[in-house]
Every structure is written in C-alpha cells, then in structure tokens.
Amino acid sequence: MNALAKLFQGGPKKTGTPDGLPELTRLPAAPETHVTIRGLNKQFGGVPLYQGFDLDIPRGKIVSIFGPNGCGKSTLINMIAGLLPVDGGEILFDGKSLRETVIGYVFQNYREALLPWLSARRNIEYPLIRSGMKPVQVKARVDELVAAFDIRFDLERHPYEFSGGQQQLVSIMRALAPRPEVLFLDEPFSALDYEMTLFIRDKLQEVQLQDRTTTLIVSHDLEDAVFLADRILLLTRRPTRVAAALNFELARPRGPESIADARFIEVKSNALEIFRRELASS
Numbered sequence: 077m078n079a080l081a082k083l084f085q086g087g088p089k090k091t092g093t094p095d096g097l098p099e100l101t102r103l104p105a106a107p108e109t110h111v112t113i114r115g116l117n118k119q120f121g122g123v124p125l126y127q128g129f130d131l132d133i134p135r136g137k138i139v140s141i142f143g144p145n146g147c148g149k150s151t152l153i154n155m156i157a158g159l160l161p162v163d164g165g166e167i168l169f170d171g172k173s174l175r176e177t178v179i180g181y182v183f184q185n186y187r188e189a190l191l192p193w194l195s196a197r198r199n200i201e202y203p204l205i206r207s208g209m210k211p212v213q214v215k216a217r218v219d220e221l222v223a224a225f226d227i228r229f230d231l232e233r234h235p236y237e238f239s240g241g242q243q244q245l246v247s248i249m250r251a252l253a254p255r256p257e258v259l260f261l262d263e264p265f266s267a268l269d270y271e272m273t274l275f276i277r278d279k280l281q282e283v284q285l286q287d288r289t290t291t292l293i294v295s296h297d298l299e300d301a302v303f304l305a306d307r308i309l310l311l312t313r314r315p316t317r318v319a320a321a322l323n324f325e326l327a328r329p330r331g332p333e334s335i336a337d338a339r340f341i342e343v344k345s346n347a348l349e350i351f352r353r354e355l356a357s358s
C-alpha cells in the first residue's frame with residue numbers, strides 16, 4: 077500500500093478513550109506536550125536508525141526538523157503519522173492512539189500526492205467526504221479554505237492543469253480540510269519557486285495562527301526551518317538523537333524582513349554551529 081492510500085485508509089476516525097494502550101513508563105511528558113514519543117526503535121536492513129528515541133512535541137506550535145542527510149527526518153514524521161511502521165516504542169497524541177487522532181500530511185512530491193482523476197476541489201473534499209461529513213458542511217469548509225488561502229484559480233480543474241505551486245497549495249488545503257490536530261509537512265517547498273514558497277509560507281502562518289494546529293515540518297534548508305518554526309529540532313547522524321531543540325519566539329506573522337532580525341540571525345547561527353559540531357563529531 078502506498079503512503080497516500082495508507083493516509084486515507086480506515087474511513088471515519090474513532091474517538092473516545094483509548095483502551096488497551098500501554099501506560100507511559102519512561103520520562104513524563106513536559107507540560108503543554110501534544111505528541112509524546114517514548115522508546116522509539118527503527119532499523120533498516122539490521123542497521124539501527126532510532127534506538128530508544130524519546131521526544132515531546134509541543135501543542136499548537138510549529139516544530140521544524142533539521143539534520144544531516146539521511147539522519148531520518150522523513151522516517152521520523154512518517155512513523156509519527158503512521159505511514160511507516162515502528163519496530164518498537166510508543167507514540168501518543170494527547171494520550172490517544174493515531175487511530176483516534178485527525179492528522180493531515182503534505183508530501184514533498186505533490187505530483188503523486190493528489191488524486192489525478194479528481195478535480196482540485198474534489199481532492200480537497202476527499203478526506204471530508206470519507207469522514208462522513210454532510211455535503212453542505214463539506215462545501216462550507218472548502219469555501220473557508222479558498223478564502224483563507226486566497227485561491228484565484230479554478231478548483232474545478234484537474235491537478236495536472238496547475239503549476240507545481242498551485243498543486244502544492246491544493247495538497248495543503250486537503251491536509252487542512254478536516255481540521256487536523258497534527259499537520260505534517262515533508263519538505264513542502266523543495267520543488268517550488270521562491271515566489272510560491274513565500275506565498276505558501278505566509279498563508280501557512282496565517283492559518284496556523286488562527287487554528288493553532290500542532291505542525292511538524294521537515295526541511296533541508298536551515299533558513300526555511302528557522303523561519304517558520306517556534307522550535308527547531310536538530311537531529312544527529314544515525315543512530316539518531318536530538319542534538320538540540322532551539323526555541324525561536326519572534327512574533328508572527330513573519331515576513332521577508334524577519335530574515336534580517338537579530339534574533340533570526342542568532343538562532344540560525346546557533347543551529348548552524350550545532351549542526352557543524354554534529355557533523356564533525358561523527
């Protein structure tokens with residue numbers, strides 16, 4: 077089953093108290109934690125990638141994940157999002173399992189992420205219809221997203237008729253449509269031009285400011301990683317650990333001028349130093 081099919085499998089999500097879940101036995105979660113990861117293990121071909129990995133992801137914040145090539149950034153969010161099985165450990169969302177949690181996922185490769193036989197509007201509606209939402213509510217939610225993202229192109233057209241940036245926008249709107257508790261973005265800007273990246277960054281911030289969705293974003297680009305983040309997680313080489321978690325509290329919305337702000341420059345340079353030290357030590 078491919079990642080897209082996995083994301084939409086299972087129909088309406090269950091809600092209620094989790095049953096049969098093991099109690100957390102390791103570190104207690106920090107206050108305001110939304111996602112708690114304890115004792116995560118993952119290996120590929122017998123080589124460990126994550127070994128007893130613990131992490132607390134704060135509620136309502138944007139957390140960027142940055143680290144050396146191949147350290148397991150995508151693997152981490154794919155395990156949290158349930159697209160990849162874990163070998164061991166526990167991941168809970170406010171104490172609930174993934175099955176009881178609404179998530180949204182934005183793939184790096186938007187061309188394979190959208191369903192090509194559906195119009196853009198139908199793509200955005202897809203998770204809402206699968207969750208059993210009534211047509212009138214589905215329309216209202218899509219109209220709300222169209223307004224929030226200031227969409228001026230015709231959503232009745234099919235994805236292949238759009239530019240890459242427009243397709244990625246549709247993909248983000250689809251991920252946000254069911255009002256996810258946690259939003260995952262894997263390198264969402266890597267295939268976009270700079271103008272589109274700026275536009276999507278702005279809109280994502282506006283929507284996140286309003287909805288306060290816990291957001292995890294994987295980035296290859298340190299400037300991107302810092303720009304959007306409330307917290308930057310710097311990962312080590314494998315077996316992967318968190319080398320440092322840097323908070324970045326610059327007010328939002330952040331615009332192009334934020335890149336020249338002394339606090340931005342300081343956090344970026346701290347992150348770079350930790351990253352370089354990490355590379356040198358391995």
Ligand SMILES: Nc1ncnc2c1ncn2[C@@H]1O[C@H](COP(=O)(O)OP(=O)(O)OP(=O)(O)O)[C@@H](O)[C@H]1O
Binds near residue numbers: 144149
């Ligand atoms: N399905 C798989 N089978 C075997 N090895 C895998 C698989 N998926 C990932 N890996 C390996 O696990 C490691 C981590 O991969 P992952 O894509 O998560 O890293 P990343 O930090 O996101 O990489 P990049 O910076 O290149 O995007 C890599 O060495 C990769 O080759």
